[in-house]
Amino acid sequence: MVIYLGIYDMSQRMGRINNYQHFDKGFFGLMDQLVESTKPESFILLEVSYEAILDSGVNPQSLRGSNTGVYIGLTTYPHSDGYSPDVQPDVSGSIHNVIFKTVYNMKNLYASRISFANDFKGPSLVVDTACSSSLSALTLACNDILLGKADAAIVCGTHMLFEPLISQYLYEFGVCSPRGVSAVFDESADGFVRSEAVVAVFLQRRQDSHRMYAQIVSSRMNVDGRKTVGMLYPSADSQEQLMRETYTLSNIDPKRLTYFEAHATGTKVGDPQEVKAIYNAYCATRTTPLPLGAVKSNIGHSEGSSGLAAVNNFGIGGTNAHVLLEPNYKVETSNSFLIAENIPRIVNICGRTEEAVKYVMDFIQNNPKRVTNDFLALLAPVMRFVPCINSGGMPYRVN
Secondary structure (H helix, E strand, O other), X not given: OOOOOOOOOOOOOOOOOXXXXXXXXOOOOOOHHHHHHOOHHHHHHHHHHHHHHHHOOOOHHHHOOOOEEEEEEEOOOOOOOOOOOOOOOOOOOHHHHHHHHHHHOOOOHHHHHHHHHHOOOOOEEEEOEOEOHHHHHHHXXXXXXXXXXXXXXXXXXXXXXXXXHHHHHHHHHOOEOOOOOOOOOXXXXXXXXXXXXXXXXXXXXXXXOOOOOEEXXXXXXXXXXXXXXXXXXXXXXXXXXXXXXXXXXXXXXXXXXXXXXXXXXXXXXXXXXXXXXXXXXXXXXXXXXXXEEOOHHHHOEOHHHHHHHOOOEEOOOOEEEEEXXXXXXXXXXXXXOHHHHHOOOOOOEEEOOHHHHHHHHHHHHHOHHHOOHHHHHHHHHHOOOOOOOOOOOOOEEEO
16 A cells, blocks of 8 residues: 655744754763763753753752652654664674663653752653643642642653654644644634744742742643543533633632633634633623733644643643643832942852853843842852762853
């Protein structure tokens, strides 16, 4: 049997990750053979999780040995990785190399590798609920922190396209746009556009946080169960029920919602079902419009990591996830620049390269209106470096 597959445009409005082959393995204490045998997204996860901790104003070294959990959301496809066709039993090292490559590309190690490199002692797991994976992971992380099973958490979503045949299958199946256009909420919508994203957020209890972008008010998930229209068909009823439970059990008035970032893939089935759920759950008693947005219209659908790029999520198997966020309302005052403007300060900067140190120093020099008291307060603990046998270290320093 010969199967002919059409060729479709995959390039328009697609989020891509470039220069993924660059990785400072020495910084994370990983050996050459491991790096050469493992997919790049595993190492990008190491980088973005480390960056998320730094961005929170916490020095990652201070978390070593702590009860910090790691929760990774991703989508897997059967046999998409495959096995090496070059196993030669009579060639020394051939089988060993193939086994090494196969084992170190196991998806569960995506979480374990972050825990290993940072010496985290909390839960470490991978979650796959299809497109709702990363928000499902976020919900599990929130629950573990609330129950005291973790003191903090790294939550990640990852999706990179190394198997073009999977994309081709999805186009043939009719779920991807043959035009390569993610026409979210549009009458011309004809499917989603696959995209790449590796995302990480660092969760802490409010009293422990140094820098807060938003507070997770409530995070829940459910599943559609049995549906007469089939397992793969989205359910507006289940999504509506989840939304109502999310705000009702947290005593949140749905009219307080000022913006809804939708899952919205750009499919003729999924978008109407989601909008129906949103309308019934949030707009029945509203007297003002509720703005809807969808980042997929700009970057495409990053599948398992889409929840951390959006907020509402539902997976093809029926697992739905919903999160309510409250922004940090802290507003800059006239005193925000008091120390930075009037009192000379010694700012200690350290980095892995001269370029990295120069970048930070140039930022401080060229952005005086962004060097606030809070900025300096965050910079000081992050740059407080203690040599550690498990770290490549920060050899370049400047004041």
